[in-house]
Amino acid sequence: MKLLEDKIRSEGIVVNDNILKVDSFINHQVDPVLMMEIGKALAEHFKDKGVTKVATIESSGIAPALTCAMSLGVPMVILKKQPSKTLNSDLYQTIVTSYTKGTSYELTISSKYVNENDHVLIVDDFLANGEAATGALRLIRKAHATIAGIGIVIEKSFQPGHDKLAAQGIDVYALARIKKMDKDYIEFMED
Amino acid sequence: MKLLEDKIRSEGIVVNDNILKVDSFINHQVDPVLMMEIGKALAEHFKDKGVTKVATIESSGIAPALTCAMSLGVPMVILKKQPSKTLNSDLYQTIVTSYTKGTSYELTISSKYVNENDHVLIVDDFLANGEAATGALRLIRKAHATIAGIGIVIEKSFQPGHDKLAAQGIDVYALARIKKMDKDYIEFMED
Numbered sequence: 001m002k003l004l005e006d007k008i009r010s011e012g013i014v015v016n017d018n019i020l021k022v023d024s025f026i027n028h029q030v031d032p033v034l035m036m037e038i039g040k041a042l043a044e045h046f047k048d049k050g051v052t053k054v055a056t057i058e059s060s061g062i063a064p065a066l067t068c069a070m071s072l073g074v075p076m077v078i079l080k081k082q083p084s085k086t087l088n089s090d091l092y093q094t095i096v097t098s099y100t101k102g103t104s105y106e107l108t109i110s111s112k113y114v115n116e117n118d119h120v121l122i123v124d125d126f127l128a129n130g131e132a133a134t135g136a137l138r139l140i141r142k143a144h145a146t147i148a149g150i151g152i153v154i155e156k157s158f159q160p161g162h163d164k165l166a167a168q169g170i171d172v173y174a175l176a177r178i179k180k181m182d183k184d185y186i187e188f189m190e191d
Numbered sequence: 192m193k194l195l196e197d198k199i200r201s202e203g204i205v206v207n208d209n210i211l212k213v214d215s216f217i218n219h220q221v222d223p224v225l226m227m228e229i230g231k232a233l234a235e236h237f238k239d240k241g242v243t244k245v246a247t248i249e250s251s252g253i254a255p256a257l258t259c260a261m262s263l264g265v266p267m268v269i270l271k272k273q274p275s276k277t278l279n280s281d282l283y284q285t286i287v288t289s290y291t292k293g294t295s296y297e298l299t300i301s302s303k304y305v306n307e308n309d310h311v312l313i314v315d316d317f318l319a320n321g322e323a324a325t326g327a328l329r330l331i332r333k334a335h336a337t338i339a340g341i342g343i344v345i346e347k348s349f350q351p352g353h354d355k356l357a358a359q360g361i362d363v364y365a366l367a368r369i370k371k372m373d374k375d376y377i378e379f380m381e382d
Binding site: 023024027028029030031032033035036053058059062063066067069070073074075076077078080109110112113 | 214215218219220221222223224226227244249250253254257258260261264265266267268269271300301303304
């Protein structure tokens with residue numbers, strides 16, 4: 001997606017060859033116009049896949065998941081990072097461990113909102129090692145639903161997440177795929 | 192907002208006279224069509240107030256804040272519940288304590304995204320005791336910005352948040368104002 005790649009080139013800050021900050025338009029400040037275009041582009045790719053719900057992990061994935069769900073005309077479901085006190089029975093949970101960050105958290109979903117009638121598109125802002133996406137997949141399968149695909153805003157294609165997920169036969173579609181990056185330099189994958 | 196009040200009546204679950212669950216369309220599953228209408232209605236109220244940014248606290252406020260920012264044509268800023276590792280210098284922080292929940296968290300904003308040029312509309316999903324909104328206000332003032340108002344999806348008007356904030360001269364506008372609620376009964380404030 002050219003608009004997004006241009007924005008990453010002009011406003012993204014490469015902290016080191018592993019960390020890209022996009023705080024000015026995706027994570028901390030959000031550009032609603034760009035976010036709507038992102039949602040449309042993800043929806044366009046998955047529009048014929050019979051998606052019944054768009055799921056995302058709180059909280060950076062909420063904005064692109066919402067605009068994608070709007071474009072597809074289906075509900076969005078937020079996978080919660082901790083069991084809410086007011087969500088009670090019929091919960092599915094899974095532990096997600098981030099080896100890179102050295103943290104783990106519990107991901108929760110209510111069986112009311114994802115169940116055996118659903119074909120779910122997972123949307124998230126970043127894909128790197130695929131730990132969060134793998135946790136989301138596991139949780140959605142626990143809830144007896146199937147996976148329509150994974151839609152990503154920015155993928156660090158030099159990290160193993162994409163290949164690990166694609167190897168399971170999942171359609172992993174990212175709007176910006178970074179092949180290599182360095183302090184003053186970002187190279188995207190060719191389409 | 193009639194559409195929202197009807198949805199609260201038909202799908203909201205009153206757990207006790209203090210807790211209302213709206214997980215099926217606001218907090219856990221999100222209805223994108225209703226969320227767009229919510230954003231438009233909040234924007235309509237504040238459209239002549241010179242709003243430069245819409246700010247919200249992660250994560251349930253992100254959806255209504257994004258649709259409101261879209262309608263106003265301004266960026267959205269997410270006040271982070273913890274200092275991100277990739278957000279480094281020039282941060283403002285404040286501690287928000289929830290006496291009802293017995294928890295506290297650190298709220299963070301970067302001076303890059305809210306500063307002395309900004310007139311900020313705070314948007315959140317719920318207003319009850321006003322603890323989160325008061326923390327957001329404090330943080331935005333720390334960042335040298337002024338407050339255009341507070342836009343809320345659902346207000347529990349029988350709790351003190353609204354009056355506490357309005358007493359400071361702030362325009363607090365809620366789309367659904369619950370006067371009283373009970374297991375089988377929700378009464379809204381008259382307009």
